[in-house]
Amino acid sequence: MTIREGIALPMLARNVTHFMRLLRDAGFGLSPAHAVDALDALRHIDIGQRDEVRAALAALTLSGPDQRPLFDAAFDLFWRDPDWEGKLRALLLPRIDAGAPPPARSNRLADALAARTPGPEKTPPSVSEERVAVALTFSAHERLAERDFETLDAEEWRALQRLIRTRRAHLGLQRTRRLRAAAHGTHADLRASARLAVRQHGEWLRWKYRQQAERKxxxxxxxxxxxxxxxxxxxxxxxxxxxxxxxxxxxxxxxxxxxxxxxxxxxxxxxxxxxxxxxxxxxxxxxxxxxxxxxxxxxxxxxxxxxxxxxxxxxxxxxxxxxxxxxxxxxxxxxxxxxxxxxxxxxxxxxxxxxxxxxxxxxxxxxxxxxxxxxxxxxxxxxxxxxADNAPGWRPHTKGHPGQTNFEGTTWK
Missing domain, CATH: 3.40.50.410 (von Willebrand factor, type A domain)
Structure with a gap:
């Protein structure tokens, strides 16, 4: 069934689609196909039973036990309280307990809502105004690389994953005792040189060499x-x-x-x-x-x-x-x-x-x-x-090795 713009979806279908988008913005690895699967799964259960709906949606969206608390919080707020948006916005506000400073916030659900909440309307730019859209600049890369992993929100996590995914590291090589064929070198390969001479009717015209093989x-x-x-x-x-x-x-x-x-x-x-x-x-x-x-x-x-x-x-x-x-x-x-x-x-x-x-x-x-x-x-x-450096290691014991900084901020000699 194709959904065209302008045709209103049933209320349940729109709510399920909105719920899946909220989970995706909160860091779940979901695609639009998950919303279609969710709607199909709800046809085979009693949607009047809350536990069955929760179990069906959890089976489709959860990829690990660490995602369960976030899913339960999103499900309870979305499907139970009509003022779920107000409660989600409340997660963004700091809380003060007994005069103590508010703890550092790390709530992917609240970050996802904040990303989807439309801001105040702005006046449209004039025709002469130029706008340049840059998704992630070099300065943004540097700032993201310096951020503590514990303080990243859902969008920053996705940006960090893209940075790591596009990077290809090439670490150092180490020499082994094995030898491999080479075009030139200091180790003459007599057997290979003799076989080449036989193929050339006994004429010893060119030498074959071997060199130490390297591996990661x-x-x-x-x-x-x-x-x-x-x-x-x-x-x-x-x-x-x-x-x-x-x-x-x-x-x-x-x-x-x-x-x-x-x-x-x-x-x-x-x-x-x-x-x-x-x-x-x-x-x-x-x-x-x-x-x-x-x-x-x-x-x-x-x-x-x-x-x-x-x-x-x-x-x-x-x-x-x-x-x-x-x-x-x-x-x-x-x-x-x-x-x-x-x-x-x-x-x-x-x-x-x-x-x-x-x-x-x-x-x-x-x-x-x-x-x-x-x-x-x-x-x-x-x-x-x-x-990349395969030099032999040091055993610092209680003093440390040259160049390593101890916990007091001094450098071991």
Whole structure:
């Protein structure tokens, strides 16, 4: 059925379409086809039963458990209260509790409504006035790259995803002991030169050479997906998807309360499909943290298979772990023996006055080679320069290595 302009849609169809657009603006990966599927699904249920309508729309729109709270809030406000727009606008207003300053707002639903709410009418421009529309300028790129992942709204998240998607990283190569055929070099290939001479009736006219082969160094990502790391974990996954599309040798493991290998899921061509598949596969997303137990499982089952060939381990976590600290210390020491080097990406380093007071941070710190921040796009792009250098790592222990900055703001000698 084709819908022409000027023909009014039934009230239910218009409301369902409006609801799907609201979810899409709030960050859900939906297309216009989802609205058509939703209308078709409502024909097979009793629309008088609220729970059935909620379950049908949730089955079509949700791609992971982390989207459920946002969906429930949008469904309750849209389908229950006639003044749902007023309540959504109220989410944009700061709240004051007991005289405390209002918390930082991070509400994708309110951002989506604000983007769709028409502003006050403006006088039309004159004929002589010139307008230049620029979707995202270079300055906007710079500002977006410096923004903390935790403070981005839905539109900024989509812009950030487009920036990461269009980027192709090329990391450093490492020499191997294997030799490959080359047009010139210092290693003469006698067998290939002899075969060439036979084909030329015994005339030894040209030499064949071999040179050392180069390959990309493997990378192993251990990503914390606990509640305090949820926004940063999603951004790192998009960044690692771009690395895998650049044919980097990478293995990706997520850990919260358990360890999950998501390397195969991250090979999907579309990053949104890959992240959606991962959030549906991982059951402990935005849950608790058991870093020591997860590292023990990785060292026991995966370390020997993934850390061969001078592999670099990227450990992305805030280090907040309240369980067995002795186990965490022992497993970090074991991981350091397997890996060529360990790069710790900690979002808490965005705070200038951060110091390693937590016991989990103190247990991890002596076993890492490099300590970097991972709270915005700039920090992730600086990681490419670090990974391009395959120099042997340092073990900072309690003092640090040359060029690394400690928590007091001084540089280790």
């Amino acid at each position: 160094a493997p990378i192993v990502l251990l990503l914390d997906i606990s509640g305090s790391m949820s926004q940063y974990s999603r951004a790192v996954l998009y960044f690692c998807h771009a690395l895998m599309q650049s044919r980097e040798r990478m293995h990706v493991f997520l850990f919260g309360t358990r360890l999950t290998n998501v390397t195969r899921a991250l090979r999907e061509r579309d990053p949104d499909d890959a992240v959606g598949l991962i959030t549906g596969q991982v059951r402990d997303w935005a849950g608790g943290t058991r870093i020591g137990t997860a590292l023990a499982e990785f060292n026991r089952h995966w370390a020997r298979r993934t850390l061969s060939g001078r592999a670099t381990v990227l450990l992305v976590t805030d280090g907040i772990d309240l369980e067995d600290i002795d186990l965490l210390d022992a497993e970090m020491a074991r991981l350091a023996r397997f890996a060529h080097r360990i790069v710790w990406l900690n979002p808490l380093l965005r705070y200038a006055g951060f110091s390693p007071q937590a016991r989990g941070v103190q247990a991890i710190l002596p076993h890492v080679d490099v300590l970097r921040a991972a709270h915005n796009l700039d920090s992730l792009l600086q990681l490419e320069t670090l990974l």
